[in-house]
Amino acid sequence: MNELKALDRQYIANTYARSDVLFTHGKGSLLYDDAGKEYIDMGSGIAVNTFGIGDEAWENAVTVQAKQLQHISNLYYTSPQIRLAELLCEKSGMKKVFFGNSGAEANECAIKAARKYSNNKYTPAAGRNGIVTLKNSFHGRTLTTLSATGQEAFHQHFFPFTEGFVFAEPDDIPGMKALVESRRVCAIMIELIQGEGGIHTLSKEYVAALAQMAQEKDILLIVDEVQTGNGRTGSLYAYMEYGITPDIITTAKGLGGGLPIGACLFGEKTQHVLDAGSHGSTFGGNPVCCAGALSILERLDEDLLAEVQNKSDYIIRKLTSCKKVQSISGMGLMLGIACEKDSKALAAACLSRGVVALTAKNKLRLLPALNIPMPVLQKAVRIIKEEIEK
Numbered sequence: 001m002n003e004l005k006a007l008d009r010q011y012i013a014n015t016y017a018r019s020d021v022l023f024t025h026g027k028g029s030l031l032y033d034d035a036g037k038e039y040i041d042m043g044s045g046i047a048v049n050t051f052g053i054g055d056e057a058w059e060n061a062v063t064v065q066a067k068q069l070q071h072i073s074n075l076y077y078t079s080p081q082i083r084l085a086e087l088l089c090e091k092s093g094m095k096k097v098f099f100g101n102s103g104a105e106a107n108e109c110a111i112k113a114a115r116k117y118s119n120n121k122y123t124p125a126a127g128r129n130g131i132v133t134l135k136n137s138f139h140g141r142t143l144t145t146l147s148a149t150g151q152e153a154f155h156q157h158f159f160p161f162t163e164g165f166v167f168a169e170p171d172d173i174p175g176m177k178a179l180v181e182s183r184r185v186c187a188i189m190i191e192l193i194q195g196e197g198g199i200h201t202l203s204k205e206y207v208a209a210l211a212q213m214a215q216e217k218d219i220l221l222i223v224d225e226v227q228t229g230n231g232r233t234g235s236l237y238a239y240m241e242y243g244i245t246p247d248i249i250t251t252a253k254g255l256g257g258g259l260p261i262g263a264c265l266f267g268e269k270t271q272h273v274l275d276a277g278s279h280g281s282t283f284g285g286n287p288v289c290c291a292g293a294l295s296i297l298e299r300l301d302e303d304l305l306a307e308v309q310n311k312s313d314y315i316i317r318k319l320t321s322c323k324k325v326q327s328i329s330g331m332g333l334m335l336g337i338a339c340e341k342d343s344k345a346l347a348a349a350c351l352s353r354g355v356v357a358l359t360a361k362n363k364l365r366l367l368p369a370l371n372i373p374m375p376v377l378q379k380a381v382r383i384i385k386e387e388i389e390k
């Protein structure tokens with residue numbers, strides 16, 4: 001461990017503040033470090049390992065595909081990519097999919113498509129290319145998705161940034177109205193639950209108002225479901241809880257179940273915007289990643305989603321009974337717990353007790369595998385509660 005830490009310091013760019021643990025393997029929702037210590041995984045690699053570690057159906061799908069054809073250029077057809085797009089569209093009601101490799105890339109694609117939609121339909125001279133995102137949002141680490149991210153801390157160091165983004169206060173309907181009326185806007189881009197921003201859930205009233213505003217003005221509604229998607233919130237996609245139909249949905253993380261994939265889903269209005277040569281990716285829709293993602297998406301059915309909701313209710317019930325818990329936000333198995341303790345110190349204390357939990361701003365963030373076994377979840381919640389009460 002010490003040797004690896006020294007090598008990490010020497011050779012890995014200094015972008016991560018790592019916790020002092022070296023994970024070597026796992027099974028389901030259990031992780032093990034190099035000393036053999038067991039941990040309960042309440043983070044699933046930041047909402048990635050949808051069915052935990054060593055999930056057999058996923059492993060099988062991935063290895064079978066890896067043995068058949070690990071990669072081929074997007075200049076040719078491959079079955080896993082097409083089947084995955086078909087299933088995504090069937091399950092979401094969207095019409096077409098572009099595959100990339102990450103959440104940021106899915107959002108880049110959405111931003112490009114939104115601007116092209118407006119450019120195709122309105123004269124370019126109209127300059128109708130503004131995109132409104134929300135304060136406190138997080139949309140990725142590329143220069144354009146950083147520009148889209150509504151947090152001042154991300155708008156440092158890397159000038160010049162992509163132009164054309166403005167930020168609205170979440171849940172402020174008149175504020176959004178004023179912005180879209182005063183500027184030439186082609187899209188509104190939102191996370192329904194701001195993840196990195198501290199598990200802040202947008203109100204249904206606000207989201208319905210945005211959807212209506214967008215429709216009236218032919219402004220595209222882009223919903224970033226990179227973190228909320230793929231069963232995480234107890235619905236297949238969080239927008240389904242809001243009764244809206246986005247024009248573009250982006251997703252990644254849990255879709256791949258552990259391999260990198262991002263998807264940008266286009267609805268009725270936007271399905272024909274991108275044409276040959278207007279976008280592309282070498283690895284996007286890679287057959288191994290798509291085969292794994294298919295095995296995940298196929299199993300996100302009503303029973304599984306009901307299980308997510310039951311586990312969510314359990315966590316909320318147990319932790320709200322704790323006097324030191326100030327609030328619990330989020331939906332399904334994407335929950336943020338605010339308490340008197342500093343979130344980073346609390347996560348560190350949980351880690352030393354064998355529970356891997358995340359933070360989001362001042363909250364402890366829980367994103368366990370959707371199939372975490374109930375006894376394992378109970379043990380993790382008990383430890384978290386003890387640490388909050390200490």
Ligand SMILES: Cc1ncc(COP(=O)(O)O)c(C=O)c1O
Pocket residue numbers: 101102103104105107138139140141191195196224225226227252253
């Ligand atoms: C809502 C949201 N959008 C985009 C991203 C960026 O995804 P990626 O890290 O896969 O590029 C994240 C990552 O945390 C996210 O939570």
